[in-house]
Amino acid sequence: MKIIVDAMGGDNAPQAPVMGAVEANREYGVGVILVGRGETILKVLEDNGIKELPAGVEIAHASEVVEMCDNPATAFREKKDSSLTVGLNLLKSGEGDAFVSAGSTGALLSGATLVVKRIRGIRRAALAPVVPTGNGGAVLIDCGANAECPPEYLLQFAYMGSYYAEHVLGRPEPRVGLLNIGVEPSKGTSLQTAVYPMLVEAGKAGRINFVGNVEAREAVEGAVDVIVCDGYSGNIFLKTMEGTGLYLVRELKGVFTKNLLTKLAAVLVSGGLKQMKKLLSSSEVGGTALVGISKPVIKAHGSSDAYAIKNAVRQAKQYVSSGIIESITENVDVMRLDPPLKAKEAAKETAPEQA
Amino acid sequence: MKIIVDAMGGDNAPQAPVMGAVEANREYGVGVILVGRGETILKVLEDNGIKELPAGVEIAHASEVVEMCDNPATAFREKKDSSLTVGLNLLKSGEGDAFVSAGSTGALLSGATLVVKRIRGIRRAALAPVVPTGNGGAVLIDCGANAECPPEYLLQFAYMGSYYAEHVLGRPEPRVGLLNIGVEPSKGTSLQTAVYPMLVEAGKAGRINFVGNVEAREAVEGAVDVIVCDGYSGNIFLKTMEGTGLYLVRELKGVFTKNLLTKLAAVLVSGGLKQMKKLLSSSEVGGTALVGISKPVIKAHGSSDAYAIKNAVRQAKQYVSSGIIESITENVDVMRLDPPLKAKEAAKETAPEQA
Numbered sequence: 001m002k003i004i005v006d007a008m009g010g011d012n013a014p015q016a017p018v019m020g021a022v023e024a025n026r027e028y029g030v031g032v033i034l035v036g037r038g039e040t041i042l043k044v045l046e047d048n049g050i051k052e053l054p055a056g057v058e059i060a061h062a063s064e065v066v067e068m069c070d071n072p073a074t075a076f077r078e079k080k081d082s083s084l085t086v087g088l089n090l091l092k093s094g095e096g097d098a099f100v101s102a103g104s105t106g107a108l109l110s111g112a113t114l115v116v117k118r119i120r121g122i123r124r125a126a127l128a129p130v131v132p133t134g135n136g137g138a139v140l141i142d143c144g145a146n147a148e149c150p151p152e153y154l155l156q157f158a159y160m161g162s163y164y165a166e167h168v169l170g171r172p173e174p175r176v177g178l179l180n181i182g183v184e185p186s187k188g189t190s191l192q193t194a195v196y197p198m199l200v201e202a203g204k205a206g207r208i209n210f211v212g213n214v215e216a217r218e219a220v221e222g223a224v225d226v227i228v229c230d231g232y233s234g235n236i237f238l239k240t241m242e243g244t245g246l247y248l249v250r251e252l253k254g255v256f257t258k259n260l261l262t263k264l265a266a267v268l269v270s271g272g273l274k275q276m277k278k279l280l281s282s283s284e285v286g287g288t289a290l291v292g293i294s295k296p297v298i299k300a301h302g303s304s305d306a307y308a309i310k311n312a313v314r315q316a317k318q319y320v321s322s323g324i325i326e327s328i329t330e331n332v333d334v335m336r337l338d339p340p341l342k343a344k345e346a347a348k349e350t351a352p353e354q355a
Numbered sequence: 356m357k358i359i360v361d362a363m364g365g366d367n368a369p370q371a372p373v374m375g376a377v378e379a380n381r382e383y384g385v386g387v388i389l390v391g392r393g394e395t396i397l398k399v400l401e402d403n404g405i406k407e408l409p410a411g412v413e414i415a416h417a418s419e420v421v422e423m424c425d426n427p428a429t430a431f432r433e434k435k436d437s438s439l440t441v442g443l444n445l446l447k448s449g450e451g452d453a454f455v456s457a458g459s460t461g462a463l464l465s466g467a468t469l470v471v472k473r474i475r476g477i478r479r480a481a482l483a484p485v486v487p488t489g490n491g492g493a494v495l496i497d498c499g500a501n502a503e504c505p506p507e508y509l510l511q512f513a514y515m516g517s518y519y520a521e522h523v524l525g526r527p528e529p530r531v532g533l534l535n536i537g538v539e540p541s542k543g544t545s546l547q548t549a550v551y552p553m554l555v556e557a558g559k560a561g562r563i564n565f566v567g568n569v570e571a572r573e574a575v576e577g578a579v580d581v582i583v584c585d586g587y588s589g590n591i592f593l594k595t596m597e598g599t600g601l602y603l604v605r606e607l608k609g610v611f612t613k614n615l616l617t618k619l620a621a622v623l624v625s626g627g628l629k630q631m632k633k634l635l636s637s638s639e640v641g642g643t644a645l646v647g648i649s650k651p652v653i654k655a656h657g658s659s660d661a662y663a664i665k666n667a668v669r670q671a672k673q674y675v676s677s678g679i680i681e682s683i684t685e686n687v688d689v690m691r692l693d694p695p696l697k698a699k700e701a702a703k704e705t706a707p708e709q710a
Contacts, residue, residue, distance in 0.1 A: 220601075244603075255624050272613060
């Protein structure tokens with residue numbers, strides 16, 4: 001297996017992606033293709049005491065870099081020789097099995113959608129991070145790729161999120177919840193009330209394990225394995241979680257640095273606090289999968305260090321082996337409101353009447 | 356000033372509201388009217404060693420109680436002699452200056468809207484809690500009264516939230532932010548992109564201090580004084596915050612109860628931890644104002660204890676003295692997309708053409 005890594009993307013590029021990829025190659029035994037300016041990549045390796053390209057590490061030269069100021073919708077096309085576009089083309093042509101980038105989310109999403117393409121029948125790719133919850137994490141789908149969604153998108157997110165939780169996180173019969181402001185079917189906006197019966201039907205048919213509406217508080221506490229929502233709400237959920245975590249950690253720091261005794265207390269619980277911080281850290285998860293794209297694409301956090309990139313490569317490896325893309329592809333007809341076959345049948349039935 | 360308190364509403368009624376009101380009377384010198392079953396209220400007082408009704412404490416008898424199983428939209432009408440309906444009517448008739456209830460949010464909202472009525476020109480009342488943020492709290496408006504909102508509602512929420520922050524929280528020129536998934540004006544759903552220019556205009560006219568879009572993370576960290584959003588998103592924001600806080604407090608408890616040394620650490624920082632817990636506690640704030648109603652109505656948390664009710668009464672007192680209702684009433688014309696005067700002028704202008 002070969003994972004393609006964008007060597008130029010992210011706040012800490014090229015150092016973080018190059019060294020993260022090399023470490024992943026060493027630790028997980030996966031081949032990696034570093035995409036970016038050849039001389040820059042070699043320089044990073046040299047600076048880190050690596051004189052010769054390790055076995056299983058390749059370089060694919062790309063002279064340009066997509067910057068945060070580039071238009072995300074068109075960057076991949078305007079900068080054809082960027083690490084992003086070259087990397088996605090390597091993925092498309094099958095020279096690598098997955099693509100990992102810490103660069104612009106928007107540019108990656110547009111590029112992946114238009115170069116690698118979505119799985120046939122999937123309306124929109126979703127950003128699906130695994131967020132830290134009381135039950136060891138839940139798939140949040142979508143968290144920002146699609147701010148506004150018709151019901152069909154959410155129906156598809158529910159299925160794709162369920163496959164992700166099952167195949168990638170290893171959860172049997174993952175509990176799928178619709179993010180809402182109450183548990184009754186009548187709660188929420190017209191979007192949730194439209195999606196609810198669709199998910200009930202999918203649940204009754206045994207295709208997903210729909211457990212109903214889930215309030216944000218219970219979702220954080222670990223009531224479900226998959227949190228289904230539009231990208232706007234998912235982003236609010238994710239960022240509120242991050243903000244609250246940071247806020248409390250800062251307050252906690254204040255508690256511990258008050259005086260000598262509290263500083264002693266800090267020493268006594270330092271191990272536990274480190275564990276707790278790890279729980280909140282995005283570096284541990286690695287990155288966010290672009291679920292619905294026909295090949296594995298992982299968005300690593302913009303601020304990723306080498307450790308986070310290494311974990312994103314591990315996640316990409318899991319994604320490739322998981323069979324999630326095959327599962328989505330095989331079951332795509334039940335995820336559509338107008339499955340091609342049924343649509344044709346319906347057309348036949350109505351045709352005589354129209355004549 | 357007299358604050359009307361629903362003696363029968365909330366998980367801990369009648370004990371919590373009765374004793375909370377009595378304590379508020381003692382501590383803040385406000386008159387209170389306890390609404391509910393007279394004999395029950397007297398029994399609570401007696402059980403707490405109060406043989407005679409203290410000066411400034413009155414009882415208004417109401418034989419019925421709105422239960423959580425009652426239909427929130429019609430409960431106030433079906434149970435005409437409930438503490439909710441009697442209390443709201445006392446507020447309407449001017450026998451009290453504000454109403455505090457820990458009962459059903461939906462029933463209170465419907466009752467307040469239909470008995471006490473909204474301020475003329477205000478489209479919808481909003482639930483506007485003060486959420487704990489890095490800058491000592493921000494007004495979150497709306498947090499669940501209106502799941503789905505047209506742009507005009509959010510325009511009004513922005514003004515009302517700004518008046519609340521200024522008059523009740525005492526923040527000069529409160530920073531108003533539109534909750535969004537990015538700072539650019541193009542971000543969000545069609546709701547946010549429609550509201551954004553309206554808020555920019557209100558800002559340019561010097562009516563509010565609109566600081567632009569605010570992401571959830573920055574909102575939690577304290578970037579604004581007022582967080583403007585539809586009720587669905589606001590509820591997701593609030594409940595995610597609550598859930599994350601509870602989750603981290605539980606994890607923290609785990610860290611401190613590991614062994615003897617960590618338990619010692621807990622003792623050393625117990626004061627600071629208590630302060631931190633207080634920060635997160637809804638009891639401190641008291642309750643959530645129903646902003647936009649023509650008289651002060653405060654929803655206390657359903658799980659309120661006497662301390663929380665006492666704080667809700669204090670908040671009601673502040674609300675009455677703040678002048679917020681007067682400010683909204685005076686400025687309501689600029690909060691409307693079709694101010695009555697302009698609408699008439701427009702009708703005049705177009706009339707000849709139509710003829």
